Amino acid sequence: MSTHPLLIDNVAFAKRNEHLAGALSLAECPRLAELLASQAPHDDLSASNKNSLQDGNVINFSLNGETNVLGQHFLHLTLNADLTTYCQRCLEQMPLNLSLDFNYLISDAGVSDVDAEALEDDDGYDLQEASQAMDLLALIEDEIIMAMPIAPAHEGDCTQAPMQSGEKPNPFAVLKGLIKS
Numbered sequence: 001m002s003t004h005p006l007l008i009d010n011v012a013f014a015k016r017n018e019h020l021a022g023a024l025s026l027a028e029c030p031r032l033a034e035l036l037a038s039q040a041p042h043d044d045l046s047a048s049n050k051n052s053l054q055d056g057n058v059i060n061f062s063l064n065g066e067t068n069v070l071g072q073h074f075l076h077l078t079l080n081a082d083l084t085t086y087c088q089r090c091l092e093q094m095p096l097n098l099s100l101d102f103n104y105l106i107s108d109a110g111v112s113d114v115d116a117e118a119l120e121d122d123d124g125y126d127l128q129e130a131s132q133a134m135d136l137l138a139l140i141e142d143e144i145i146m147a148m149p150i151a152p153a154h155e156g157d158c159t160q161a162p163m164q165s166g167e168k169p170n171p172f173a174v175l176k177g178l179i180k181s
Contacts, residue, residue, distance in 0.1 A: 006136040010106050010128060014065035014073035020136075024059040029141040033057075035148065037084045037093045057083050061140055073106040075128060081144055088151040090158035100147055104128035 008020070026033040036057060062078040079100040087094045103125040128134070 007133040008063075008136055009132045010065075010075060010134045011073050011108075011130050011132075013063075014067050014075060014106055016065065017067070018065045019063070021062040022060075024061065024137065024140065026057045028137055029059065029144070032141050032145055035085070035145065037086050059083075059140065059144065061136075063136065073108075073130075074125065075104040075106065077102040077104070077139070077143070079140060079144060085148075085152050087154050087158055089153045092158065094152065094154055096148070096152055098144065098147055100143060102126065102143060106130050 013020075026036065058081070060080045064076040066074045066076065068074065077100075079098065079102075081096075081098040081100075083096045083098070084093050085096045086092070105125045105127055106129075107127050108130055
């Protein structure tokens with residue numbers, strides 16, 4: 001399977017206040033697909049795109065560029081992912097819906113180490129290195145992988161309570177109710 005990266009010049013993107021939006025399938029995010037319940041088939045790229053979109057495993061993204069009055073360049077990334085994973089309690093498939101927002105400050109080559117340390121302390125945005133070929137698909141995949149729960153589980157009680165290892169149902173349990181004290 002060959003996925004083509006979506007490369008952008010992040011400084012030029014921010015300077016022109018550009019906007020980019022789209023939808024990704026699991027075929028375009030192979031590392032993420034390994035973590036999910038319904039993996040896209042690896043045979044035909046067009047068939048895998050179609051299957052991933054039909055299964056509900058879709059990642060919608062929106063990227064906006066901005067330059068402020070101080071000449072700083074920013075990227076704003078919004079992700080909405082409807083994925084299917086496994087509940088770690090009952091091992092059944094469960095939907096996982098993620099809505100994520102990220103703000104990046106594009107660091108210029110002229111930023112000194114002292115300034116970079118001060119910028120890293122601010123929680124309002126993450127630093128992104130200035131690049132003429134920033135791989136947007138890799139960034140999106142990385143952010144979703146990092147945002148996924150370590151052990152996803154249903155919010156309430158699971159639909160089926162799994163039996164403990166070696167536990168068997170007692171066939172005489174119904175007779176217990178017939179015994180009179």
